[in-house]
Amino acid sequence: MKRIVFPRQDHRRKEILNAAQRCFVRSGFHQTSMQEICAEAQMSAGNLYRYFPSKETIIAGITERDRAEVVQDFTRTDLSQELFAALEAMARHYFTVRSIEQVSLCTEIMSEARHNPEVARISAVFEVEIRKWLTSGFDMAAKRGDISKDADIEGAVNMLMIIADGFWWRRVLDPQFKVNSFISTFVDVARHLLRSQVSSEIAGGHS
Amino acid sequence: MKRIVFPRQDHRRKEILNAAQRCFVRSGFHQTSMQEICAEAQMSAGNLYRYFPSKETIIAGITERDRAEVVQDFTRTDLSQELFAALEAMARHYFTVRSIEQVSLCTEIMSEARHNPEVARISAVFEVEIRKWLTSGFDMAAKRGDISKDADIEGAVNMLMIIADGFWWRRVLDPQFKVNSFISTFVDVARHLLRSQVSSEIAGGHS
Numbered sequence: 001m002k003r004i005v006f007p008r009q010d011h012r013r014k015e016i017l018n019a020a021q022r023c024f025v026r027s028g029f030h031q032t033s034m035q036e037i038c039a040e041a042q043m044s045a046g047n048l049y050r051y052f053p054s055k056e057t058i059i060a061g062i063t064e065r066d067r068a069e070v071v072q073d074f075t076r077t078d079l080s081q082e083l084f085a086a087l088e089a090m091a092r093h094y095f096t097v098r099s100i101e102q103v104s105l106c107t108e109i110m111s112e113a114r115h116n117p118e119v120a121r122i123s124a125v126f127e128v129e130i131r132k133w134l135t136s137g138f139d140m141a142a143k144r145g146d147i148s149k150d151a152d153i154e155g156a157v158n159m160l161m162i163i164a165d166g167f168w169w170r171r172v173l174d175p176q177f178k179v180n181s182f183i184s185t186f187v188d189v190a191r192h193l194l195r196s197q198v199s200s201e202i203a204g205g206h207s
Numbered sequence: 208m209k210r211i212v213f214p215r216q217d218h219r220r221k222e223i224l225n226a227a228q229r230c231f232v233r234s235g236f237h238q239t240s241m242q243e244i245c246a247e248a249q250m251s252a253g254n255l256y257r258y259f260p261s262k263e264t265i266i267a268g269i270t271e272r273d274r275a276e277v278v279q280d281f282t283r284t285d286l287s288q289e290l291f292a293a294l295e296a297m298a299r300h301y302f303t304v305r306s307i308e309q310v311s312l313c314t315e316i317m318s319e320a321r322h323n324p325e326v327a328r329i330s331a332v333f334e335v336e337i338r339k340w341l342t343s344g345f346d347m348a349a350k351r352g353d354i355s356k357d358a359d360i361e362g363a364v365n366m367l368m369i370i371a372d373g374f375w376w377r378r379v380l381d382p383q384f385k386v387n388s389f390i391s392t393f394v395d396v397a398r399h400l401l402r403s404q405v406s407s408e409i410a411g412g413h414s
Contacts, residue, residue, distance in 0.1 A: 028322050030237040104321070111318040113380055114311070115235050123380070152392075158377075159392050163366070166373030170365075173320055173330070185359075185366050185400070192399040193392070 013051050016041050017065060020058045025104045029059055029112055060118045063109050067126035074130055079137030083146040088187045095167060096179055106168045131157055147194040156193035220258050223248050224272060227265045232311045236266055236319055267325045270316050274333035281337055286344035290353040295394045302374060303386055313375045338364055354401040363400035
């Protein structure tokens with residue numbers, strides 16, 4: 001799996017990030033020591049510190065890389081086709097193909113963002129990207145007529161992102177969790193949110 | 208706010224948990240030392256250790272207390288009235304009245320459940336309670352005719368709990384997050400999920 005096109009320095013950095021990621025997923029950022037990362041990377045402390053001067057820089061490196069992968073996963077999806085078919089394919093990919101290691105890392109990053117300004121900053125940049133990409137996809141779909149012209153796109157984007165966040169935690173904390181039935185409910189909710197707000201209020205409204 | 212009906216021992220335990228909770232919310236479970244908790248509780252280490260032999264027992268104590276409060280909040284809601292009015296009142300209470308300290312604690316407990324079996328156990332017991340309570344409320348509502356008789360109650364309960372989990376993280380990580388518009392979308396999604404699955408498939412289904 002090693003890509004020899006990488007310069008040696010980049011390749012070493014990548015190996016260290018991979019080793020650190022395995023440690024972090026097992027034990028969490030704060031319960032992992034630099035010694036453990038060195039052992040996992042089979043590298044001396046002196047050598048490792050030449051690439052990353054502190055655990056914080058490793059955490060930031062891993063966050064940056066993981067968030068970039070997620071953005072890439074998203075933007076690879078072609079939203080110029082019928083929206084809900086694309087959304088379902090994306091949900092299926094995003095919610096099932098990511099390994100439990102990647103999902104655990106994602107929750108670890110969310111926890112870390114509460115206390116670590118650099119991780120919070122990287123996460124916020126990533127959020128803006130995803131939000132922009134979803135919004136422009138939904139705008140195009142509204143123009144094509146896949147969704148209602150008066151759908152509350154901002155509200156829908158917010159809710160779908162909240163559901164995705166909740167999903168990572170559920171998948172990590174609940175071994176019984178059924179991903180497949182979740183995905184169909186997710187797409188069903190997306191369909192509902194992107195239909196006209198007006199018509200859904202009329203349809204729902206006997207309270 | 209001190210309740211003198213508590214025996215002295217319980218009162219001291221409660222004070223320690225309150226002090227530890229403030230530390231944990233500020234810095235996280237693992238970045239807080241027993242010394243900091245002693246300082247916050249204005250108590251010597253020797254004295255504090257008589258109540259809690261380790262940081263782990265404090266974390267478990269706080270988790271137990273917080274989860275019990277949430278269950279109490281839930282079960283206090285009367286679900287024998289019209290369902291969506293009750294659900295909206297509950298969402299408004301649960302999502303707005305809980306302080307940012309309580310919300311932060313909730314995310315800290317979720318993080319901790321990933322690595323700490325005792326916290327995972329307490330959280331799982333709590334989940335079962337909430338799930339049972341929601342399911343029986345929705346069953347009653349189906350009998351009364353507030354919701355469709357063939358609604359997928361299990362799927363709806365799962366999705367609503369996932370949304371609540373995502374909400375805590377959003378509220379903690381995004382200072383711009385608008386709670387009020389979230390609540391109306393939450394109730395709208397609940398309405399949609401609890402209507403007939405059959406009719407929503409027909410309504411949505413041109414993909």
